[in-house]
Amino acid sequence: MTAAMPISLEVNGERVDAHVLPRLNLADFLREHLKLTGTHVGCEHGVCGACTVRVNGEIVRSCLMLAVQTHGASVVTIEGLSDSGEIADLQAAFRDRNALQCGFCTPGMLVAAQDLLRQETVPDRERIREHLSGNYCRCTGYQAIIDAVETTARARMGRKP
């Protein structure tokens, strides 16, 4: 049973069939096998949030999920969110507000922020802080990130009929 196991899942809308060792985590599967390197690997024990992806519509730490556990699941990575245009405005707001410097945490930040914006239309700064509390940024001091998420929330609200 230590041998590779077959898995079949959907990644960014495309069906993927693969054979993976049980010890392989989802982050490494995405990066090494599928070459989707937007998912970053920081602490590898669930603290930093850089590896945040969406599985079956909900955000998870991809370093704390085994690839074999994603059999039958639908995974969306930062590449999927970016290519579909779902977070184009959020990405623009991050640029405008200087909400990234080195950019290492940014994919995880964007995935987590979009998760909040899908659940709540206009979260206040405290809610944004709380929702992003599991994502570390070592450059920005967070204020600009909160600004960008808040700005995006307000802009999306304004666009609604």
Next chain:
Amino acid sequence: MKASAFSYARATSVANALELLVAYGDKAKVLSGGQSLIPAMNLRLISPELIVDIGEITELRGIAVRGGVLRVGALTRHVDLLRSPEIAAYAPLLTEAIAHVAHPAIRNRGTLGGSLAHADPAAELPASMVALNATIVVRGQARERRIAARDFFTGIYETALSAQELLIGVELPIAQKSSAHFFHEFARRHGDYAIAGLAAQAIVRGGLFTDLRAAFFAVGDRPILAKAATKLINVGVTPTVLAEASATLAAELDPQEDQQASAAMRRHLAKILLARCVSALLGRPDLTPGGTL
């Protein structure tokens, strides 16, 4: 780091999971949400030979209310607890406690059963189970055992669960009309493990406690149901009565010292938590130390 190599089995039923656990004993580890197990494996703190993934056993999922008892399946995730109207109505302490557990991405995977079986002494859910007087239901091949939460936790990461048993779920008595609860923890950052915390469930009638279960966490090797609380039951709580209970609490706790806090600091914080709990539940601002929360 990466986890060392292991074998993986996706259990198809409770019976199937138990067969694997009996065959492998303590060389196997049960994978539920994996939010504590996988970090420990990635850090190579543990290297199990076999992972028994119980994630697909749907019978272990769900929240139900029957005959004055709230039953929660072991695989019920933190996020499910947080959003459950049944939990909010019948065990609101738990709704409040869950908000302090880690972060959204962790709560989307982490499960109640996993947290209880892991038994981190600084975790919110074990203490909440003790405060709520929960019964933990565990199943082995021969029999099912029902263990009171206060007897279930036996030490740091240690429980009454044997390597051949599976935690099935918990049963909680539903909150009464005069029930009141208090939850607070001191942590350096939102979502961190607590430096000291308190989950309390009480019955308040006519300005008096007729029951007070105060379960402290992160101040010992397991959740501590404070005996000091008995000094506050069926008496008019004056500052003197509270001070006596507080002294009893300090004496019965034996907190650990680590990089987060000294034992003395933890004792101090526990006393503050007790006072704030009493003040909040009895509606007595005069008993609040050091300002409100």
